[in-house]
Amino acid sequence: MKKTNTIRNRIWVLLFYVVLIGFWQLIYYLGANVFGWWKPYAFPNPQGVAYSFVGLMEEGKLVIAILYSFKRCLMGFAISVVIGVILGMFISFFPKAGNAVKPLISGIQSLPSVCWVPFAILWFGLKESSILFVVVMGSICSVIVAIDSSFKSVPPMYIKVARTLGADNVSLYRYVLLPAILPMVVSGLRQAWSFAWRALMSAEVMAATIGLGFSLQSGRDMADINQVGMVMIVIILLGIAVDKFVFSTIENKLLRKRGMLV
Amino acid sequence: MSIILSNVSKTFDGTKRETLSDISLNIEDGEFICVVGPSGCGKSTMLNLIAGLDRPTSGTISVDGREVTGPGADRVVMFQEAALYPWLTVIQNVRLGMKFIGISNDEQERRAMHYLKMVHLWDFKDYSVHEISGGMKQRTSLARSLCMESDILLMDEPFSALDKQTTNKLREELTSIWSETGKTIFFITHSIEEAVYLADKIIVLSDNPGTIKKVVENDLPRPRHIEDADFISLRKNLLSYVRKEVDKVEKDEYDTK
Numbered sequence: 001m002k003k004t005n006t007i008r009n010r011i012w013v014l015l016f017y018v019v020l021i022g023f024w025q026l027i028y029y030l031g032a033n034v035f036g037w038w039k040p041y042a043f044p045n046p047q048g049v050a051y052s053f054v055g056l057m058e059e060g061k062l063v064i065a066i067l068y069s070f071k072r073c074l075m076g077f078a079i080s081v082v083i084g085v086i087l088g089m090f091i092s093f094f095p096k097a098g099n100a101v102k103p104l105i106s107g108i109q110s111l112p113s114v115c116w117v118p119f120a121i122l123w124f125g126l127k128e129s130s131i132l133f134v135v136v137m138g139s140i141c142s143v144i145v146a147i148d149s150s151f152k153s154v155p156p157m158y159i160k161v162a163r164t165l166g167a168d169n170v171s172l173y174r175y176v177l178l179p180a181i182l183p184m185v186v187s188g189l190r191q192a193w194s195f196a197w198r199a200l201m202s203a204e205v206m207a208a209t210i211g212l213g214f215s216l217q218s219g220r221d222m223a224d225i226n227q228v229g230m231v232m233i234v235i236i237l238l239g240i241a242v243d244k245f246v247f248s249t250i251e252n253k254l255l256r257k258r259g260m261l262v
Numbered sequence: 263m264s265i266i267l268s269n270v271s272k273t274f275d276g277t278k279r280e281t282l283s284d285i286s287l288n289i290e291d292g293e294f295i296c297v298v299g300p301s302g303c304g305k306s307t308m309l310n311l312i313a314g315l316d317r318p319t320s321g322t323i324s325v326d327g328r329e330v331t332g333p334g335a336d337r338v339v340m341f342q343e344a345a346l347y348p349w350l351t352v353i354q355n356v357r358l359g360m361k362f363i364g365i366s367n368d369e370q371e372r373r374a375m376h377y378l379k380m381v382h383l384w385d386f387k388d389y390s391v392h393e394i395s396g397g398m399k400q401r402t403s404l405a406r407s408l409c410m411e412s413d414i415l416l417m418d419e420p421f422s423a424l425d426k427q428t429t430n431k432l433r434e435e436l437t438s439i440w441s442e443t444g445k446t447i448f449f450i451t452h453s454i455e456e457a458v459y460l461a462d463k464i465i466v467l468s469d470n471p472g473t474i475k476k477v478v479e480n481d482l483p484r485p486r487h488i489e490d491a492d493f494i495s496l497r498k499n500l501l502s503y504v505r506k507e508v509d510k511v512e513k514d515e516y517d518t519k
Binding site: 157158160161162163165166168171175176179180182254257258259 | 313314315332333334335337338339341343345347348349350358359361362363390391392393406410416
């Protein structure tokens with residue numbers, strides 16, 4: 001029963017995207033060839049996007065671009081996690097300092113990461129490190145906020161029980177607080193990853209010579225709107241894939257074990 | 263170990279009324295004490311103070327001659343809610359406290375088996391917390407507390423959420439553990455029957471502010487039976503004290519409305 005339902009759901013989802021692509025092709029055709037709303041080269045179409053995909057795949061450029069982007073995103077994300085976890089713990093240890101710093105952190109979090117690009121280029125030049133800088137600045141604040149708020153969400157009872165069972169500070173953190181915050185931390189990291197991915201694209205458009213963001217930019221430079229559209233779709237699909245297959249999987253596993261997810 | 267409360271008062275921040283007022287009490291080594299009283303009379307506050315989870319506003323509490331400054335494994339607390347850790351299995355929950363105080367793995371294993379069998383949960387030892395019922399959670403929590411083998415056990419209405427049968431069974435178990443080990447047990451309950459069944463000494467608290475209204479020695483021979491005439495008469499006796507208190511609280515609440 002359940003299985004047939006999921007298969008049916010998948011068929012519906014597939015059908016939706018087939019119709020969506022058909023609709024896109026139709027709009028393109030009507031706009032470019034019937035009503036003349038736009039020039040054929042100014043609007044991507046499914047067929048052109050597919051050709052562009054095959055072309056870049058054959059040249060091997062797309063795979064290299066994806067690998068480069070992934071590598072940068074991972075590195076930036078890793079740096080963010082390491083520094084962010086330390087800062088997040090610092091903030092929850094010292095609430096007074098934390099309260100002073102928190103508005104600044106949420107301010108920076110809402111700042112579009114492209115704003116960091118001029119600084120990055122000025123400070124690091126057109127190098128990998130400037131891209132990493134932008135990625136870190138774009139994602140670190142959500143790590144800090146996630147760590148801090150996950151400590152706050154631990155039920156006081158967990159701590160009381162541990163204390164009356166004789167836990168010292170080290171045991172309290174190792175056996176109670178860290179496992180307790182884990183699901184929230186994972187969902188925070190999930191958000192941080194998506195921020196890192198977005199920041200990376202801004203940085204690559206401005207300052208890279210290889211990578212998905214650069215492919216986007218070079219598509220624009222060559223007035224190849226289909227390449228731009230194709231790269232956009234690749235960026236979206238990769239974002240979804242990481243979210244679903246990495247973060248969602250870990251999160252669900254943790255929650256299921258705790259009975260917080262049926 | 264003995265527990266001595268001298269002139270203990272507690273006022274919570276932001277409230278004018280004293281929750282507990284000038285409580286003095288000697289709990290001797292190996293005594294089984296039950297505290298009864300209307301809800302909101304400060305029973306749990308008293309337990310939290312002895313546990314070291316809260317500090318008295320004035321007065322001192324000492325355990326075995328040393329002043330209580332914080333919680334510790336010599337005064338294990340069993341709370342009204344099971345408060346198990348959902349990422350651990352039943353047996354992992356039970357072993358955690360022993361891990362905290364550095365008990366060897368073999369001994370952890372042995373005690374966990376002993377007490378989990380006692381509460382009839384050995385077959386469920388590898389279950390996740392969310393897979394067992396509320397009563398089973400509470401029994402797990404009891405096993406976790408007993409595994410610590412502390413000299414003092416503080417219990418805050420531990421059986422109030424359980425069904426009658428389980429409650430009776432666990433009361434029996436608790437009395438036999440107490441008589442075997444000579445632990446000091448400080449037990450809060452709202453059930454007079456439970457207090458008469460378990461305690462050597464029953465303390466009736468009154469409300470507004472929380473003070474000791476009456477201390478009743480309970481010399482009924484053990485094992486006790488709730489149908490015995492002596493049991494019933496002591497129960498009635500106590501009920502009259504508590505009822506006065508409950509009536510008073512209700513009247514106060516009514517008057518202030």
